[in-house]
Amino acid sequence: MSRAPDTWILTADCPSLLGTVDAVTRFLYEQRCYVTEHHSFDDRLSGRFFIRVEFRQPEDFDEHAFRAGLAERGEAFGMGFELTAPNHRPKVVIMVSKADHCLNDLLYRQRIGQLGMDVVAVISNHPDLKPLAEWHHIPYYHFPLDPHDKPGQERKVLQVIEESGAELVILARYMQVLSPELCRRLDGWAINIHHSLLPGFKGAKPYHQAYNKGVKMVGATAHYINNDLDEGPIIAQGVEVVDHSHYPEDLIAKGRDIECLTLARAVGYHIERRVFLNANRTVVL
Numbered sequence: 001m002s003r004a005p006d007t008w009i010l011t012a013d014c015p016s017l018l019g020t021v022d023a024v025t026r027f028l029y030e031q032r033c034y035v036t037e038h039h040s041f042d043d044r045l046s047g048r049f050f051i052r053v054e055f056r057q058p059e060d061f062d063e064h065a066f067r068a069g070l071a072e073r074g075e076a077f078g079m080g081f082e083l084t085a086p087n088h089r090p091k092v093v094i095m096v097s098k099a100d101h102c103l104n105d106l107l108y109r110q111r112i113g114q115l116g117m118d119v120v121a122v123i124s125n126h127p128d129l130k131p132l133a134e135w136h137h138i139p140y141y142h143f144p145l146d147p148h149d150k151p152g153q154e155r156k157v158l159q160v161i162e163e164s165g166a167e168l169v170i171l172a173r174y175m176q177v178l179s180p181e182l183c184r185r186l187d188g189w190a191i192n193i194h195h196s197l198l199p200g201f202k203g204a205k206p207y208h209q210a211y212n213k214g215v216k217m218v219g220a221t222a223h224y225i226n227n228d229l230d231e232g233p234i235i236a237q238g239v240e241v242v243d244h245s246h247y248p249e250d251l252i253a254k255g256r257d258i259e260c261l262t263l264a265r266a267v268g269y270h271i272e273r274r275v276f277l278n279a280n281r282t283v284v285l
Contacts, residue, residue, distance in 0.1 A: 005087055007036055007054040009273045012074065012081035016042050020049045020077055027073050031066060032058040039285035043278060050276045052285040082273065090167040090271050092117045093160065095174040096124045100132060102172035102193060105260040106267065107136050115264065117271050120164045123157055125176060145176060154182050161186075168270060171225065172263065183227045188277055191270060193263040195255050196221045196237060207251040218242055218251055220259040222266030224277070233282045235275055238262035 010028075014020060021040060028035055037054040063083070070081060096103050103122065109115040122133040125145045133140040143156045161169060169190035178186070196219035201209040210218070219239035226232040238258040242251060269275050269284055276283040 004036060004054065007056055007086055008033075009084040010053045010055065010070075010081060011051070011084075011273045011276070012079050013048060013050045013276055014074065014077045014079035016044070016047045016049045017077050020079070021051065023073055023077055023079070024051055024053060024070075027070055028053065028055055031061075031069070033061075041283050041285060043283070046278055048278060050278070050283045050285060052274060084273055087116075089116050089118045091120045091165050092168045092170060092267075092271075093121045093123060093164055093166040094119055094170045094172050095157070096122060096129055096172050097175040098126050098128045099173040099175075099256075100129050101256045102260055102263050103129060104132060105264060106170065106172060107132070107138075109264055111136070115268060115271065117168070117267070120166060121160055123160055125153070125174075150179065151181075154179055158182065158185060168267070170263070170267060173259070178225065180227045183225055187226055188224055190225045191222055191235065191263070191266055192225050192232070193220060193222050193259050193266075195219070195259065196239070205248075207255060208248045211246075211248045211251055214244065215251070216242060218255050218258065220255065220262040222262050224282075233277060233280055235266040235269055235282055235284065236262050238265075 010024070012024060025035065025038070033055040035053055035055050040049070040051040042049045067083060074081060094103055094106060106115065107119065110117055110119055119136070119138050121139050121141060122129065123141045123143065125143060127142045130140040130142065141160050143153050145153050167189065169186055171190065171192040173193065195206060197206055197210045197215060217239055219237060221234055222236045223232040223234045238261055240254055240258055242254065246254070274285050276285070
């Protein structure tokens, strides 16, 4: 479901306690805020409660007073919350290598308004996709990877991210393993996409390996990065059935399509504040 352009987003989480839903919804009622969308989830295994609400404000809405009042109301529940203003467009940095399908798809969805974000920079270890970024009037930073000085390259990457004011980093088929240091800096706000083939195929030409094993499904996984390679908290997954008639090039084509759709879905969830981290899992409301 797409977010309405005139609504605020309130997200909150806290320990599972009696009255958590009432604490949020009653406060909104008392502030004369009209709820347009509401989702909540109580995780009985972790003992955590999560809630996401979209609402329209009254004409005399005071954001500072609203924040102060909700903080006071939620204190008894140990509740933390975030408030996102209408039409907020997070700044995004996209990292790529040579494959252009995910980058092209994200920029297209931004251009037509499907993804409410502003891509402020594209970073790559190759020069190949510079024309695509320039066509969209987005700065392109080419930082070649020196195998003898990877930390130096990553310092340049991090400098662009920090100076751009990015709130989200997207690894749109960036074919390099990030260092533990950079993973820690981006933990929880960088999304990666990769193929999901069962059984798992690593190394070169995974789709050719899959073809040789006669796979019957191809898919993709979008997840937050952490220091465990391709094992961060999963946001979204996509899958499609294939059969014996699909040659390696067919599997690759389907894989590209699924990667684009899955990554766009995950990015949409993130920028609409639908994703909560719950240990090494996610709650998507």
